[in-house]
Amino acid sequence: MKYIKDPREIEKRSFEIITKELGDRKFNHREDKIIKRVIHTTADFEYADLLEIHPEAIDKGIKALKDGSYIYTDTQMIKAGINKRKLSTLGGKVCNLVHDKEVVKEAKERGVTRSMVAIEKACDNKNIKIFAIGNAPTALFQLINLIKEGKAKPELIVGVPVGFVGAKESKDALMNINVPYIITKGRKGGSTVSAAIINALLYLI
Amino acid sequence: MKYIKDPREIEKRSFEIITKELGDRKFNHREDKIIKRVIHTTADFEYADLLEIHPEAIDKGIKALKDGSYIYTDTQMIKAGINKRKLSTLGGKVCNLVHDKEVVKEAKERGVTRSMVAIEKACDNKNIKIFAIGNAPTALFQLINLIKEGKAKPELIVGVPVGFVGAKESKDALMNINVPYIITKGRKGGSTVSAAIINALLYLI
Numbered sequence: 001m002k003y004i005k006d007p008r009e010i011e012k013r014s015f016e017i018i019t020k021e022l023g024d025r026k027f028n029h030r031e032d033k034i035i036k037r038v039i040h041t042t043a044d045f046e047y048a049d050l051l052e053i054h055p056e057a058i059d060k061g062i063k064a065l066k067d068g069s070y071i072y073t074d075t076q077m078i079k080a081g082i083n084k085r086k087l088s089t090l091g092g093k094v095c096n097l098v099h100d101k102e103v104v105k106e107a108k109e110r111g112v113t114r115s116m117v118a119i120e121k122a123c124d125n126k127n128i129k130i131f132a133i134g135n136a137p138t139a140l141f142q143l144i145n146l147i148k149e150g151k152a153k154p155e156l157i158v159g160v161p162v163g164f165v166g167a168k169e170s171k172d173a174l175m176n177i178n179v180p181y182i183i184t185k186g187r188k189g190g191s192t193v194s195a196a197i198i199n200a201l202l203y204l205i
Numbered sequence: 206m207k208y209i210k211d212p213r214e215i216e217k218r219s220f221e222i223i224t225k226e227l228g229d230r231k232f233n234h235r236e237d238k239i240i241k242r243v244i245h246t247t248a249d250f251e252y253a254d255l256l257e258i259h260p261e262a263i264d265k266g267i268k269a270l271k272d273g274s275y276i277y278t279d280t281q282m283i284k285a286g287i288n289k290r291k292l293s294t295l296g297g298k299v300c301n302l303v304h305d306k307e308v309v310k311e312a313k314e315r316g317v318t319r320s321m322v323a324i325e326k327a328c329d330n331k332n333i334k335i336f337a338i339g340n341a342p343t344a345l346f347q348l349i350n351l352i353k354e355g356k357a358k359p360e361l362i363v364g365v366p367v368g369f370v371g372a373k374e375s376k377d378a379l380m381n382i383n384v385p386y387i388i389t390k391g392r393k394g395g396s397t398v399s400a401a402i403i404n405a406l407l408y409l410i
Contacts, residue, residue: 003346003371005317010343010370017369043367043392044249076285077397112210138215141208162248164222165215166208187248191282192395 014040022048030058034182034200041196050184057180061130061156061201068092069129069155071198072122074115074139078132081195086202095128097121115139123152132158134194137166144173157181158197160189219245227253235263239387239405246401255389262385266335266361266406273297274334274360276403277327279320279344283337286400291407300333302326320344328357337363339399342371349378362386363402365394 004010018036022045027035031053038047068091073079079094087093097103097118107114115136122128123146131154133140140159146152159174159181161167171183182197183189209215223241227250232240236258243252273296278284284299292298302308302323312319320341327333328351336359338345345364351357364379364386366372376388387402388394 003343003374005321005343007318007343010318010368014369040368042395043369043372077282077400080281080285081396113212113215116210138208138210138212163215163245164219164248167248169208190247190397191286192397195282 011040021045030204033204034058034197037196037200037203038184038193041192044188046188047184047193050186050188051182052175052185053182054180057156057182058201058204060180061182062205064129064155065090065092065201065205067129070095070125070127071130071132072096072119072125072128073194074098074118074131074133074161075135075191077191078134078194078198081192081199082132083199083202086199090202090205095122095125113138116142119143120146129155130158130198131156132194132198134158134160134189134191135162137161137163137170140170140174141166144170144177147177147179154179158194159183160193160197162188162190162193216245226250235409238409239263239402242401242405242408243389243398246397249393251393252389252398255391255393256387257380257390258387259385262361262387263406263409265385266387267410269334269360270295270297270406270410272334275300275330275332276335276337277301277324277330277333278337278339278399279303279323279366280340280396282396283339283399283403286397286404287337288404288407291404295407295410300327300330318343321347324348325351334360335363335403336361337399337403339363339365339394339396340367342366342368342375345375345379346371349375349382352382352384359384363399364388365398365402367393367395367398 018039035048035051071094073096079096082094098114103114103117107117116138119139119142140161159171168186174181223244240253240256276299278301284301287299303319308319308322312322321343324344324347345366364376373391379386
């Protein structure tokens with residue numbers, strides 16, 4: 001069977017196809033890089049309409065990454081998907097606490113999601129300036145609560161939880177607090193989308 | 206803010222919404238579990254049409270899992286997404302070799318993707334009976350070649366690479382060899398879809 005085997009050639013061809021199929025739709029340079037990388041990751045052109053990027057989000061996100069800030073992710077999948085080699089050259093790292101023993105125990109006792117308890121613990125770590133939420137609306141709701149209570153002050157929230165219970169509502173709530181965000185409107189999103197957005201920011205540096 | 210915090214309640218409500226919105230569309234019990242879990246993971250109802258399940262795929266997959274077979278995944282993200290606690294109770298485990306030092310070196314020398322070289326190495330491990338490909342069409346093409354050459358004989362291939370270069374073609378090729386498969390037709394798929402399918406099989410046991 002004949003097929004393209006060079007990974008750089010595959011990526012180049014993919015972005016050419018995406019650009020062509022987006023047709024007349026144009027975005028500014030940096031937003032373009034984020035939107036196309038999400039489409040590249042999902043093969044879903046709906047994301048061109050679903051992505052909403054706060055005017056300060058890209059500047060704040062890039063500055064935080066350049067400063068070596070840590071990224072908190074609500075799933076191990078996002079952590080696995082982020083380009084950690086690139087991140088580490090900037091001094092950054094990725095944290096996730098949903099499998100932390102204390103978190104598991106406390107979540108069971110309180111009858112809430114591990115994601116919620118993990119977010120509370122993450123807010124104690126002042127190196128964490130970026131939150132990438134791709135799965136649990138409860139994590140995003142909890143983060144919003146902590147921000148309102150003055151217990152967290154992230155530079156950027158990538159808020160793309162996916163699903164049918166709370167996902168849309170949590171993203172709507174995020175747009176109403178004063179923190180730069182990148183979201184996917186409605187139900188769609190997920191770990192691959194979240195990792196793609198963080199990687200697009202890393203590749204903009 | 207008021208929102209549902211109990212993870213079991215969230216999952217239950219989610220599947221109720223999915224069932225309701227699928228309306229008249231009915232699937233047999235086991236296919237239903239797979240299709241709904243993929244929709245749950247992506248919030249994308251297109252997957253009800255895109256998923257194609259070979260008649261022997263579920264039986265062969267469940268038997269292999271019950272026998273403690275290993276699963277090879279083409280990304281670390283799929284590995285992160287699979288319920289490894291459930292898998293380990295059956296004696297199984299998940300393998301991924303794209304970050305293996307030898308694989309990285311050899312891929313560079315040959316100018317091919319790490320995914321391709323990793324698949325070759327995975328086929329040497331006779332405990333690996335299930336392949337879950339969610340990212341690289343090159344990995345799936347290579348696996349098909351190895352099967353044709355008699356060097357691999359998996360019980361099940363979850364073939365859901367995503368993208369614009371080779372993804373559709375690799376899945377079309379998979380349907381033409383004599384191995385049970387679960388695929389997503391066309392361009393869509395990805396690591397979260399792949400993990401959702403494997404987890405649905407685990408939850409059927």
